[in-house]
Amino acid sequence: MALTSSLFHLCIFVLVAHFATPIVCHERPHQAALFVFGDSIFDPGNNNYINTTASFQANYLPYGESFFKYPTGRTSNGRLIPDFIAEYANLPLIPPYFQTGKKHFNHGVNFASAGSGCLAETARGFVIDLQTQLKYFQNVAQLLKKKVGKTETKQILSNAVYIFSTGSNEVLAPLSANSTFPYSDTEYLQMIMGNLTTVFKGVYKAGGRKFVMLNLGPLGCVPSVRALNLQKGVTNGSCMEEVTNIAKMFNSALPKMLKHLEKQLPGFKYTIFNTFKVLAESIDNPTKFGFKISEAACCGTGPFRGIFSCGGKRQVKEYELCKNVKDYLFFDSVHPTELAYQQFTELLWNGTPAVVAPHNLKSFFDLST
Ligand SMILES: *[C@@H]1O[C@H](CO)[C@@H](O)[C@H](O)[C@H]1NC(C)=O
Ligand SMILES: *[C@@H]1O[C@H](CO)[C@@H](O)[C@H](O)[C@H]1NC(C)=O
Ligand SMILES: *[C@@H]1O[C@H](CO)[C@@H](O)[C@H](O)[C@H]1NC(C)=O
Ligand SMILES: *[C@@H]1O[C@H](CO)[C@@H](O)[C@H](O)[C@H]1NC(C)=O
DSSP states (O other): OHHHHHHHHHHHHHHHHTTTSOOOOSOOOOOOOEEEEESTTTOSSGGGGSSOOGGGOOOSTTTTTTTTSSOOSOSSSSOOHHHHHHHHTTOOOOOBGGGOTTTOOTTOOBOOOTTOOSSTTTTTTTSOOHHHHHHHHHHHHHHHHHHHOHHHHHHHHHHSEEEEEOSHHHHHHHHHOSSOOSSOHHHHHHHHHHHHHHHHHHHHHTTOOEEEEEOOOOGGGSHHHHHHHHHTTOTTOOOOHHHHHHHHHHHHHHHHHHHHHHHHSTTOEEEEEOHHHHHHHHHHOGGGGTOSEEEEESEEBSGGGOBSOTTSOSSSOOOEEOSOGGGEEESSSSSBOHHHHHHHHHHHHHOOTTTEESOOHHHHHHOOO
8 A cells, every 4th residue: 555655656757857748557477578680581671781682672662552651661562570569569660771870779679681681792792791781789778778777777687578580592592503502401500500509698798588489491391492393393383392401401401400509508598489380281281361362473474473573673674463472372482472471470489399498489578588
């Protein structure tokens, strides 16, 4: 009773002091922030701000047409996974790093860059590589310290969720290499896992504790790779097994690496979303997810609309756009539609251990550190 009444007085006092400002008298539970790293699956427009080419950008229509009504830079027709997570977690949209200035990072920042991978050499010169994304995160951590002090920063960073989507561009890179690829699969995988480990350790050292990783989808089945397969003479439109197999190798190395980090680093926590299972199921059985077409893209040209020309600003200028985007799993020749992303995020947020383990995101956000 005494506490209630003194709180009441405090509110009155604050109300008088700033009478134009709405005051919340009860302490809201501290919502965990969300820091986002990786590739085009998560990039909200960071590549709009770097010196790159239209191949690594999506800041032109019809990208963005279904939700934002303008091209934000997201490589889809609307929102991406981090946008839906923010909604489910009662956070505002997490801004691209280059839009945050020195202020708007209290709820988290998105560092992702389309085309990037775990290795600095993946699309070098055209993207913000993962190591540089880590540097930007370290900048943000410093700014936060200046703003709210050391103790509060430590608490914000250790409660925050760090989500990564990376590795797909390494799996796809050998397809566009002109000469023979210089690494064996095993060497390549070791380098990828090694560099990813370094970045996780860097985030941990800066105060991060809660890591979420999307594993890789069956990349041999995206429309662009099906189209390549067709070019190579596989005329039945099937997936390219070699590509999907490298994704599978990555996916089996990933939990081992994370378990190892969990043993090595006190308080390190992780969870993995099984993108492979979810995407494979939606490709094999689109109607179960409410789609009609899972082999061809909505936007692009050529077989399966698998040529990466959506928007007509890249190398190939012609493109077609489907009439009803809601029927499609893939928006362009590589990237899912907004509706697909929404369904994936529902599973990531609420799903059973078959698709997200050891924690779904809803419980991971609440996990105390
Ligand atoms: C951007 O890249 C182009 C081509 O690679 C180059 O000519 C130009 O100088 C670069 N601009 C900046 C500001 O780095
Ligand atoms: C591949 O070769 C083409 C022309 O033969 C060239 O324009 C392109 O820059 C090369 N790409 C790479 C990644 O070396
Ligand atoms: C990271 O990748 C580079 C190639 O980009 C490689 O030389 C290096 O050994 C890798 N680091 C680790 C720790 O595996
Ligand atoms: C498509 O053809 C390839 C070989 O050309 C074969 O291995 C594969 O089983 C075929 N897939 C289907 C679905 O018929």
